[in-house]
Amino acid sequence: MIWRILFGIVVALGIGAAVYLMTPEGRQLLDRVQINATRAEHVALWGAGRSLPGTPDLAKLDERLAAKGVKVGGPVFMRIFKLESKLELWMAKDDGTFVRVATYPICFWSGRLGPKQQEGDLQAPEGYYTVDASQLNPNSRWHRSFNLGFPNSFDKAQGRTGSYLMVHGGCASIGCYAMTNDVVDEIWKLVTAALENGQERFAVLALPFRMTDDNMRKREGYPWRDFWADLARGDEIFEKTLVPPRASVCDGRYAFAPGDAGETVPMVEEGCPGPLAVRQ
Numbered sequence: 099m100i101w102r103i104l105f106g107i108v109v110a111l112g113i114g115a116a117v118y119l120m121t122p123e124g125r126q127l128l129d130r131v132q133i134n135a136t137r138a139e140h141v142a143l144w145g146a147g148r149s150l151p152g153t154p155d156l157a158k159l160d161e162r163l164a165a166k167g168v169k170v171g172g173p174v175f176m177r178i179f180k181l182e183s184k185l186e187l188w189m190a191k192d193d194g195t196f197v198r199v200a201t202y203p204i205c206f207w208s209g210r211l212g213p214k215q216q217e218g219d220l221q222a223p224e225g226y227y228t229v230d231a232s233q234l235n236p237n238s239r240w241h242r243s244f245n246l247g248f249p250n251s252f253d254k255a256q257g258r259t260g261s262y263l264m265v266h267g268g269c270a271s272i273g274c275y276a277m278t279n280d281v282v283d284e285i286w287k288l289v290t291a292a293l294e295n296g297q298e299r300f301a302v303l304a305l306p307f308r309m310t311d312d313n314m315r316k317r318e319g320y321p322w323r324d325f326w327a328d329l330a331r332g333d334e335i336f337e338k339t340l341v342p343p344r345a346s347v348c349d350g351r352y353a354f355a356p357g358d359a360g361e362t363v364p365m366v367e368e369g370c371p372g373p374l375a376v377r378q
Contacts, residue, residue, distance in 0.1 A: 121319070125316055125317060125319075125320070126210075126211075126320070129181060129210070129211055130210060132181065133180075133181065133183075133210070133211075136183045137183075137206055139151075140183065140203065140204075140205045140206060140269065141205070141206060141269055144205050144269040144278060145269075149280075150203040150205060150278065151203060152184075152201060152202075152203045153202065153203060153280075153281065154200050154201070154202070156280055156281070156283075156284050159284060159287070162199065162200070163189070163199055166189070166191075166197045166198075166199050167191050167192075167197065168189040168190070168191060168197060168199060170287065170288060170291045171291045171292060171294075171295040172189045172190050172191075172292060172295070173189065173190040173196075173292050173297040173300065174187060174188065174189055174190075174288055174289055174292045174297070174300045175187075175188040175189075175190075175196050175300060175301055175302075175303075175336075175342045175363075176188070176300070176301070176302040176303070177302075177303045177304075177305065177333070177336075178204070178275060178302065178303070178304040178305060179305050179306075179307055179308050180207060180211055180222065180224070180304075180305065180306050180307060181211060181306060181307035181308075181313075182307060182308060183203055183204040183207070184201055184202070184203060184204060185201070185202045185204055185265070185275065185277065185285075186198055186200070186201050186202075187199055187200045187201075187202070187285060187288060189288070189292075190359075190360075193359065194341065194359025194360040195339070195340040195341060195359060196340050196341065196342070197340070199288075200284070202277060202281050202284075202285070203281075204275050204276070204277060205268070205269035205276045205277060205278045205281075206269045206270055206271045206276040207222040207271050207274070207275045207276065208220045208221070208222055208271040208272055208273055208274070209221035209222050209273070211306040211307070211320075211322070212224065212306065212320075212321070212322045213225060213253075213258070213322065213325065214248060214253075214258060214260050214263065214273060215256075215258050215259075216258060216259045216260065217259045217260045217261065219260075219273075220272050220273055221273060222263070222271065222273055222274065222275055222304070223246060223248045223253075223260070223263050223273070223304055224304045224305060224306055224325075224329065225248075225250065225252060225253065225304055225329070225352070225366075226250070226252075226301065226302075226303050226304075226329070226332060226343075226345040226352065226354075226366055227246040227247045227248065227250055227301070227302045227304065227366070228247060228250075228299045228300065228301050228302070228363055228364075228365050228366065229244050229245070229246065229247060229289070229299055229300055229301075229302060230293065230298060230299040231293045231294075233245040233246075233247060234286075234289070234290065234293075235264075236286075238264070238266055238267070240264070240266035240267045240268040240270075240274075240276065241266065241267030241268060241279045241282060241283075242266065242267055242279075242282050242283065242286045243264040243265060243266030243267070243274075243282075244264065244265055244266075244286075244289065245262065245263065245264055246263050246264065246265065246302060246304070248260055248261075248263040250365070250366045251347050251365075251366045251367050251368060252345075252347045252351075252352055252366055255347050255350050255368075256350070260273065262274075265277060265282070265285070265302075266282060267279040267281075267282040267283075297362065298362040299362060299363060299365070300363065301342045301345075301363040303329070303332060303333060303336070303342075305326075305329055305333060306322070306326055306329075309326070309329065309330040309333045309334070314326065314327070314330060324351075325351075325352075328351050328352040328353070328354075329352060331352075331353075331354050332345060332352065332354035335354050335355070335356055335357075339356050339357070341356065341357045341358070341359050342357045342363045343355060343356060343357050344356070344357050344363070344364055344371065345366045346366060346367055346368065346369045346370065346371055347366065347367065347368050347369070348369065348370035348371070349370070352366075353370060353371055354371075355371040
C-alpha cells in the first residue's frame with residue numbers, strides 16, 4: 099500500500115510540475131535555466147582559452163566576406179538574440195540589401211529576458227539602437243567597445259535610466275554584451291571601416307529571442323509581451339526587406355517602417371510614421 103501511495107504522490111508532483119511549466123512563470127523558469135546553462139558553458143570555455151561553439155573562422159574574414167559578395171568597408175547592421183546568446187552581423191551588398199556575414203556567440207550578457215529599466219538592475223537592454231563614431235571606445239577596460247546609446251528616445255519616454263551599455267570584449271557583464279576579445283576585434287574592424295567609409299551610423303536590433311510565432315506564443319502572459327510584439331514588427335520588416343527598418347516612438351511605443359536601401363538609418367525619435375508601421 100505504501101508504494102502505491104508514494105507512486106501516486108510522484109505522479110501528482112510530476113503532473114503539477116508539467117502544468118506549472120506551461121504557465122508564464124514556469125516558462126520564465128525554463129528560460130532562466132537555458133540562459134544560465136549557456137552562460138556557464140561559455141564562461142568555462144573562455145576561461146580555458148577555447149573558442150565558443152559557433153564562432154566563425156576569424157582568420158578567414160576576407161574569404162568569408164567574398165563568399166557573401168561584400169567586403170570590408172560596407173555598411174553594417176546587427177541583431178542580438180538574448181535567449182540564444184547570438185549576435186548577427188549583416189553587411190550591405192551592391193543593391194543595398196543586407197546579407198548575414200557572421201553569427202557570433204555572445205560569451206556573457208547579464209540579467210533576464212526583458213528590457214533594461216533602471217540604473218543598477220544589471221539588465222542588458224532590448225530595443226532598437228543606433229551607433230556612430232562617437233560611441234566607439236578603442237581603449238575600453240574590456241579591450242574594445244561601442245556604446246549602444248541607451249537610453250534612446252523610447253527608453254527615455256518610459257522613464258528608464260542607465261548608462262554605458264556596451265558591446266565589448268571579455269566574458270563578463272553588468273548590463274553589456276561581452277563577445278570575447280578575438281570576436282570583438284573582428285566586429286571592430288567591420289564597424290570602424292563602415293563608419294570611416296561613409297556610413298553615418300549603424301543600427302542594432304536587440305531582441306529577447308528569435309521572434310518566431312512559436313517563441314511568441316510560448317510567452318503569452320509575459321509582462322513584456324506587447325513590447326516584444328512591437329520589436330517583432332521591426333524584425334519582420336527587416337526579414338522581408340533585408341534593409342534595416344526606420345524606428346520611432348509613437349504614443350510611447352516603438353513603431354517601425356521599412357527603411358530605404360542605401361540611406362543612413364535615422365536615430366530613434368518621437369513621431370508616428372505612415373500606415374506601413376501600424377502595429378499588428
